[in-house]
Amino acid sequence: MATTQFGKETSERGEFVRQANRFTQRITADGSSGWRAEPGRYRLVVSLACPWAHRSIIVRRLLGLEEAISLAVVDPIRDEKGWRFTLDEGGRDPVLGIEYLSQAYLATDPEFTGRVTVPSIVDIESGTVVTNDYPQISLDLSTQWREFHRPDAPDLYPADRRAEIDEVMDPIFRNVNNGVYRCGFAGSQQAYDEAFTALFGELDRLTERLSGQRYLLGDTLTEADIRLFTTLVRFDAVYHGHFKTNRHKLAELDVLWAYARDLYQTPGFGDTVDFDHIKRHYYVTHDAINPTRIVPLGPDLSGWDRPHGRA
Structure with missing residues (x-):
């Protein structure tokens, strides 16, 4: 190491x-x-x-x-x-x-x-x-x-589907959640190239999976959706530029962009997002990547409230 x-x-x-x-x-x-x-x-x-x-x-x-x-x-x-x-x-x-x-x-x-x-x-x-x-x-x-739990709380990790949920979450963690960091903190071109390829390969697979169903496990919201959302909601604001994950912006990936907006507009998701904290943390704390510590004014975040058409 x-x-x-x-x-x-x-x-x-x-x-x-x-x-x-x-x-x-x-x-x-x-x-x-x-x-x-x-x-x-x-x-x-x-x-x-x-x-x-x-x-x-x-x-x-x-x-x-x-x-x-x-x-x-x-x-x-x-x-x-x-x-x-x-x-x-x-x-x-x-x-x-x-x-x-x-x-x-x-x-x-x-x-x-x-x-x-x-x-x-x-x-x-x-x-x-x-x-x-x-x-x-x-x-x-x-x-x-x-x-x-509140009386009508969702079951985000139902016992009878845990193996399936775990199977979905594993590559999401490896290639997406941790994958953006593997791109951003890569110490060699080869390591970056491999992480970049794995990240967008996984996003392509997720696009195919979500093109015919609302959530990762069908019509039921689960822990897997939460884990994917927290990376997607930061993608254009910080990862695309700061971590060089720039094959596409999330807003250019129609299925994932609509899926992320669907979750964002669900109570408990968008109302827990703080883009100011997100941008200041990444651009100011990682001074070796961004030595000027300048926090960009973009991107335009108003699109998160546009209709998503997935309900």
Whole structure:
């Protein structure tokens, strides 16, 4: 492994390698994990800019867990200490009483030296991190917090379709969710070319799949749609230019553009998107890619509200 000028780990071939999640304990309905699902006990820390955190924000909203799990939003701009609570009065989270998410990480593991990531779920009483395992967080919100879902909450990860959902989500993660980062943080031309080809190959396959059905699993909204949406909604605003994923803009891919607008206009999706946070985070934080830290004024985002014709 090597560290690129972007501060990211790369393989010998210059391929971006995502850091493993450090805290992977689970919050379960029966508490058998050591952490029981209890309203008011935990705080979900997110960045509105981060697609991995955005998944948990959407799931929390769709399931009606806002009262059960409180939400802390960090500043979209990280400094040398990581994610900051500068959006809160006094620069301190009002519930956890900390200025940086890293303080909760070090309270949990004083030897921690990796990157502090969002989403993270923090136990309010102890101030320690239960989990930053973003793929599992959203699944557990669906499966382990059922007692606290709103009465008409959707089943985003139904037991009888989990294998099918997992099969769909795997290449989406590899080629799209993580694929845009593999393009943006590639340390060699070959690594970039391979990631670019895999990304648009997958988008072409998804276009074919979605050309005859409303959602990835047919007529039912699932976790898979949420995971794809959080990348698509950032595509034209940041990935197309900043990460060089520029074969096409999302707005030029008719099926995926209509599909993304359909989700955006669904309560719980578009109302959790903050394009200002998204653009400022990517263009200011990744100063090795954008050393001037100039945040572009475009693209025109008004098209997200246009009729999508998929209902």
